[in-house]
Amino acid sequence: MKRFAVTALALLASTAAVTGARAETVVITAARMLDVASGKLIDKPMIVAVDGRITQVGRQGELADSSKIDRRIDLGALTILPGLIDMHVHLSSDPTLSGMQALRYPASFWTVLGVAMAKRTIDAGFTTVRNVGAADYADLGLKMAIERGSIPGPRIVPATYAIGATGGHCDSNELPAAYVFDRPGIADGPDGVRQKVRELHRRGAEVIKYCATGGVFSIGTSVGAQQYSQSEMNALVEEAHMLGMKVAAHAHGNNGIKAAIRAGVDTVEHVSFADAEAFDLAKKAGTWFSMDIYNDDYILAEGAKNGVPEASLAKEREVGLKQRQTFQAAWKAGVKMVFGSDAGVYPHGDNGRQFAKMVEWGMAPADAIRAATVKAAEALGREADVGQIAVGRYADIIAVAGDPTADVNLLRDIKAVVKGGALVKDAR
CATH class of the missing domain: 3.20.20.140 (Metal-dependent hydrolases)
Incomplete structure (x- = not known):
């Protein structure tokens, strides 16, 4: 029981430390974004993610206080879509x-x-x-x-x-x-x-x-x-x-x-x-x-x-x-x-x-x-987590060089992958 109490106190202390930490804000930009629900391309998108989940989706220059950004992932001339x-x-x-x-x-x-x-x-x-x-x-x-x-x-x-x-x-x-x-x-x-x-x-x-x-x-x-x-x-x-x-x-x-x-x-x-x-x-x-x-x-x-x-x-x-x-x-x-x-x-x-x-x-x-x-x-049954670049979802985003609705084979050549707001592949 004594060991259990010590472990429980350590876990509580760890949880408190995590709770007190400032959330990380990441901004992701690219030339275009495919809105998969509508099938339309959106120019100059900006996605803001906090601790791995999307909090804002808009256009570059319209969102986010730059003083609060911890990291930027600029995917340049690429087109982004959901993972x-x-x-x-x-x-x-x-x-x-x-x-x-x-x-x-x-x-x-x-x-x-x-x-x-x-x-x-x-x-x-x-x-x-x-x-x-x-x-x-x-x-x-x-x-x-x-x-x-x-x-x-x-x-x-x-x-x-x-x-x-x-x-x-x-x-x-x-x-x-x-x-x-x-x-x-x-x-x-x-x-x-x-x-x-x-x-x-x-x-x-x-x-x-x-x-x-x-x-x-x-x-x-x-x-x-x-x-x-x-x-x-x-x-x-x-x-x-x-x-x-x-x-x-x-x-x-x-x-x-x-x-x-x-x-x-x-x-x-x-x-x-x-x-x-x-x-x-x-x-x-x-x-x-x-x-x-x-x-x-x-x-x-x-x-x-x-x-x-x-x-x-x-x-x-x-x-x-x-x-x-x-x-x-x-x-x-x-x-x-x-x-x-x-x-x-x-x-x-x-x-x-x-x-x-x-x-x-x-x-x-x-x-x-x-x-x-x-x-x-x-x-x-996980539409609240994945499947779209939308507020509340994980910041899981991929990028291709062109319009995949015009050439679906572009999805065989993924240039960048972001998972939970972290760049995990960059093949540009």
Whole structure:
């Protein structure tokens, strides 16, 4: 008790010292700013941030008392826009270590690998990511290290383990069944999935991701086959929502997509074989689609060299074009869409390559950008924090050399990144 009292007094003293410190004011200027909500460019913007959050947005010469400015970040002739949001990444994955060769590495390797991937991600302009599946709670460890300032990286919304049915896409089917090993993401039955959601929440998950259907990279699963019953999905989603967490459902097959939407999931990932009925269900429920329509190019070009089994490559050939056609049809039908790349299946840092595919398959550049900013923030339930350059949000800002609404490929060449009012990349 005496040690506890001493510790408590020290914490109180530390808190008082922090409270008494003067807040740091940063001013950020550039030639132009993209207002992502309207799609309009604003000349000579000025953003004022205090302790990492935006307090004023206006034009140069109109804001801020210069005597109170602690730092200035002048981005010169560049165009600024909000830091990008990727709703589907796996930071502790490396596509060049696919298939059986990944089994050569210990669990600790993948967390260390994630440090490098987090740096590539923020350098690519993605200041917030939703990590929808990581072994050994690697995404939680990365999040904590980034928030302490120990390593560079984006803001992470961690799912920890993806939940899946025995033998399904989120299980580990690479080895013969006689090999018994721990599979922390596996849960079966309504009570089982409820308990698993509670356990992951207890461990630090902020979003729940589960596998409603088979997938491309799992062994022995049909890519579109439903793998959880409606009652299991209902129980999982109900439990997660009761705990205040949003839910992402991995689903390629049409039946699994519809079952996930009926269960009340917040986002459906991949959505390869959805039909018009699924679109109508999604629109009525307010469900977001997160569709990784770039990575097919990488997987089919590099997958065999990286160790992806032929069975998985065959499934990718089945999925790739159809998924892009579904993306186009869903967008035309008015389904809500967010940016989700599945980085980790292809190299981290190349996230921005997907913008061009989204435009090729039906979106205007401004819509593709909104999918990775204001719309993604809404789907996350964090629109008060990220997604726009607006008062109250984090001062997470990126800069490009030109107008990204005219040439979306500019988002593959990020010149500067500001996170929380601090310049973390300057490649001018």
